[in-house]
Amino acid sequence: MVDGTVHAAMTGVYYAGVAPWMLCEENAANAIAAPLNGEAPFSYQDTEEDRLRCEKEMTANPFPITKEGLDRAKPLYDIYCGVCHGVKGDGQGVLVTVPDAKYPAAPKNLLGDDMIGAGNGRFYFAMVYGKNVMGGYTDKLSYEERWQVMHYIRSLQAKSKNLEYSEKANSLSNIEKPAEQQKELTTF
Ligand code: HEC
Numbered sequence: 001m002v003d004g005t006v007h008a009a010m011t012g013v014y015y016a017g018v019a020p021w022m023l024c025e026e027n028a029a030n031a032i033a034a035p036l037n038g039e040a041p042f043s044y045q046d047t048e049e050d051r052l053r054c055e056k057e058m059t060a061n062p063f064p065i066t067k068e069g070l071d072r073a074k075p076l077y078d079i080y081c082g083v084c085h086g087v088k089g090d091g092q093g094v095l096v097t098v099p100d101a102k103y104p105a106a107p108k109n110l111l112g113d114d115m116i117g118a119g120n121g122r123f124y125f126a127m128v129y130g131k132n133v134m135g136g137y138t139d140k141l142s143y144e145e146r147w148q149v150m151h152y153i154r155s156l157q158a159k160s161k162n163l164e165y166s167e168k169a170n171s172l173s174n175i176e177k178p179a180e181q182q183k184e185l186t187t188f
Contacts, residue, residue, distance in 0.1 A: 040143045046129045058121030063147050064179040067167045073152035085110050089156035105133045111160045
């Protein structure tokens with residue numbers, strides 16, 4: 001077996017845990033050499049065209065909303081994103097608000113209506129590639145952690161609008177599924 005490649009039998013197991021949108025032909029074709037660190041195939045290039053395509057195609061969060069996931073994502077968000085985007089998501093992180101801050105660009109306000117309306121793929125793409133002065137986070141956040149951080153950002157957006165985003169209910173959007181509602185759907 002060549003380094004960095006996955007044996008055919010192993011990819012079978014691997015794909016069992018991958019979201020359906022990753023199994024579209026094009027993604028599957030590009031995902032032959034899937035790394036072994038829990039990473040999932042990501043076939044988008046770092047171009048404006050692919051950024052837009054990613055936002056359009058990558059809609060669902062492959063993980064349901066759970067309290068455990070949100071609790072785990074909070075410190076990850078605070079450390080890796082909050083320093084710039086603010087612990088509330090309003091773009092007012094300490095790197096920009098400390099006196100004499102030298103940070104060269106305004107971090108995006110993640111609570112703006114444009115970002116509340118933005119598809120999950122736009123955030124995920126930013127976590128993979130970064131944007132302009134913002135770097136990517138693939139070396140800091142695992143595949144699952146990125147999606148849990150995504151949930152956490154949605155929960156901050158919901159909080160800013162006095163809406164609920166939890167394992168019980170999601171009144172922010174009908175895209176992400178609260179774990180308890182999913183359980184109800186699958187128990188009979
Ligand atoms: C060191 C500061 C910094 C950190 C840390 C940081 N960002 Fe950013 N981020 C920025 C800046 C600055 C921009 C605006 C980039 C631009 O549009 O030129 C941005 C833009 C974004 C955007 C908007 C991208 C778009 O399509 O317009 C998203 C989403 C985002 N960041 C998410 C995150 C997440 C999630 C994390 C943590 C994993 C994070 N950022 C960490 C500085 C940061």
